[in-house]
Each structure stands twice: as C-alpha cells, then as structure tokens.
Amino acid sequence: MVDCGILFSHTNLHSVQGLQGKKFGNVVKLQLGTVKCVVVNEQKNIREALVTRGHHFDSRPNFERYQRLFSGNKENSLAFCDWSNTQKVRRDMLKAYTFPRAFTHKYISLDNLILRETQDLVKELGENEIVELKPILLKKCANIFLNHFCSENFDSNNEKFTKMIENFDEVFYEVNQGYAADFLPFLMPLHKKNLERMAAVTHEIREFIQEEVIKNKLQTYSPETEPSDYLESLIGHVKMENMKNDEESSMNWEMAMFALEDIIGGHSAVGNFLTKLFGFLVCEPEVQRKIQSEIDSVLGSERLVSICDRNLLVYTEAVIYEAIRLIASPIVPRVANQSSSIDGYKIDKGTVLFFNNYDLSMSKDLWESPEKFMPERFIKNGKLFKPEYFLPFGGGRRSCMGYKLVQLVSFGILGTVMQNFNLKPVENEIYKVPVGSLALKKDSYKFKFEKR
Secondary structure: OEEEOOOOOHHHHHHHHHHHHHHHOOEEEEEEOOEEEEEEOOHHHHHHHHHHOHHHOOEOOOOHHHHHHOOOOHHHOOOOOOOOHHHHHHHHHHHHHHOOOOOOHHHHHHHHHHHHHHHHHHHHHHOOOEEEHHHHHHHHHHHHHHHHHHOOOOOOOOHHHHHHHHHHHHHHHHHOOOOHHHOOHHHHHHHHHHHHHHHHHHHHHHHHHHHHHHOOHHHHOOOOOOOOOHHHHHHHHHHHHHHHOOOOOOOOHHHHHHHHHHHHOHHHHHHHHHHHHHHHHOOOHHHHHHHHHHHHHHHOOOOOOOHHHOOOOHHHHHHHHHHHHHHOOOOOOEEOOOOEEEOOEEEOOOOEEEEOHHHHHHOOOOOOOOOOOOHHHHEEOOEEOOOOOOOOOOOHHHOOOOHHHHHHHHHHHHHHHHHHEEEEEOOOOOOOOOOOOOOOOOOOOEEEEEEO
C-alpha cells in the first residue's frame, strides 16, 4: 500500500482513482485533510471489502454536513448511517417493497402504477414539441413512489407536490456533492448559508410528508391490522415498539420519519438517472431503433410495455445497464469499524474507504470500447448478462436498497417512451452526460419527441 499525502474533493475522485490505481497499486492510502482514507482498486479487492469482509467495513463517514442534513444525527439516514440493529430492521421492513417478487400482489400493483404514470407521460410528451424532460420525469417517479409506499397520489399541477419534488431534488444534488469541508471541518463556516438553506428545504419536505402523506394515519392505524403499505408498516412497528416500553427500541417515530423520507426521496435518483439515460439515447438513434424493433416484434404496437415483460425485452433492459455503467456513479464510501485488511494490506479502524467503481466501469481491460454506448455487452446467448465486475450498486449487506426499483421504474418508462416516440435533439442543445454521479443540476436537457 502506497501513502499519497494529497487533498482533493471527492466530487472528482473517480478521475483521480484510476490514475492512482495504475500508478501506485490496488490499495492506495490517502490523507484527505484530517481524515485517513484508502482508495480500493480492482474487482477482487472491492468485492473483498464489500462482501467477504463487508462486516468489517459497514460504517459510513462522519461528515459534519451529513449530520446537519439529518437533524444532527446521520444515523437517521438509511444510506449514511452506520450498520446497527436499527438499520437491519429498517432494511428488512423495506425489502418487500423495494424487492417485490415477480407476479406477487405488490409486483402487479407496482406494474399498474408504472403503467398509469407512463400513459400520462406519453400524453404529456405528445402535447409539446420541445420538452424539458427532467421535471416531468420527477413528477411521474414521485407519484409511483408515493403510491407504492404510502398509497397517496397527487395531481401534477399541485403546487405543494411540485415544491416537494423540487426540494427532494435539491437534497439529492447536495448529498452527491463533495466539499473540502468534509475533510477539513474548520472550513464548515464557509458553508453556513448553504446549510441553512438545506435545513429550510428539509423542513419543508417534513411538513409535506406530515400534512399531505401521513395526515391522521399515525393516530388511526392499529398495529393489529395487516399493513397495506410501507407507511402503515412503519407506524405499526413503532407502535408495537412503544408497547414494549423498552428504552432500547429498534426504531422511534423520528427514525421512522427519516426512513420514510429517504425512500420516498429515491424518486429523485430514478428521475435523474432517466434524464441522463435519454441524454445518451438522443445521440444514439441506432440504439433507439433496436429498442423499438424489439418492442414491436415482442409486443406489437397495441400492448403497453409492462415490467412483466423484462425477460422478453432483453435489449431494452441491457440499455439500462449500459447507461448505469457509463454514468459510473460512485459506490457510497465505507468506514472500517475495526482494524482489518484488504489484499493483505492493513486498514486501521476509522479509515474511510473509497471504491474505484469508475475504473471497473471504464477499464479497457474489462470492456470492449468502454467509451461507446453498446448495450450488447450485457447480452449473452440471448439473455441478460451481468459480469461479476459490474458493481454499480455496491454489494453485501450495505448494498443499495433501491436498485431493483431503479431498474423496474426505468424499464417501464424507457420502454413506453420508445414504443411511442423517436427521441430527437433540440438545436443548440448540448447532450454531454456528466459521469461520476447520478445527480443533475435543476436545469437539464430539452428534447423533441416525434410520434412514431
């Protein structure tokens, strides 16, 4: 392991990681301000840290900014908390909703939600010659998530709903940024105004969730009743915990609220990803034609695309994988909860681990022409093929809880849009898709949707 005494912001860490791996080796020690870090390169070492020794590296960085985003306690967050019994309980409760088994009631219900929202999307796109797509996609994704998890639905013109979506998108962009102050806490006062603004944004989100989503359900729902959605599961769990009168209960209502807000906020990740996906496709007319040809041959022009068709529409599914690969979004950093090792190199307790997912996604040793958009690389013998070195959602018990929903919702929206439209560029619009993060700025791309 090589010691590189350098400081840089982790917004650009993906580009630095590849250079460090090639120059210094598979496990690179860094001193980022006051924080001891390592960059883990190559698939076998990343898998060792995420899976084989994942229980040694299941904490999260203790950045002051994240503490403030979650009411002074990052343990309130699903993604940025350390591993604990509370985290296990929250993940276990989510699984039935984020990983619905094919053709079960929850799966069919989710399919119907996606079908409804994509039909509205097709109608809206058909009414406008030029469309700024991201705000529309975020609304459709938000309604899918709110209905799936909370049995609530909102009109697209509802001002409170629109503001909630804008607020969630702002939080999503913020948590995907890296600042020197994360590693040099004495710089935190420089971010005072931004942190105050984010505190106001998160407060508005909480108000919307309480007033428009939870309403009186906390008082009226009985834990003896079979829950109809994730919100009722949370309420029932907290009420049962309160009955135990146990000071060390696994979850209180404050934690439950953050868990609910976190998972609802997942719609921002899907909406931002889809916007980037269409940013790729507008420059790939041949890929569009292949998607359309597959859909036409399998479903015809009448039957709508359903998530139940995923096994039949292999190329369409592969397009989603290829966009995920090219974006090369970082795996959320881990922290060593004990002294351990990776590839034989000692890792001290408290060390922050960054994973070089960028190199896994863009390595010329692993991928043919990695800079090209080639969905075929994920198809083998007519079936979807996921190489073992493709790890966009991490691995082990801290893997992304929402990745299946990303795939399902993205598949339904992508398939339906391509079934109905040809995607065309707008003159003078630049379709350069940024890599290293799912988050896009508020103003994104404009597209033309030409009816087929």
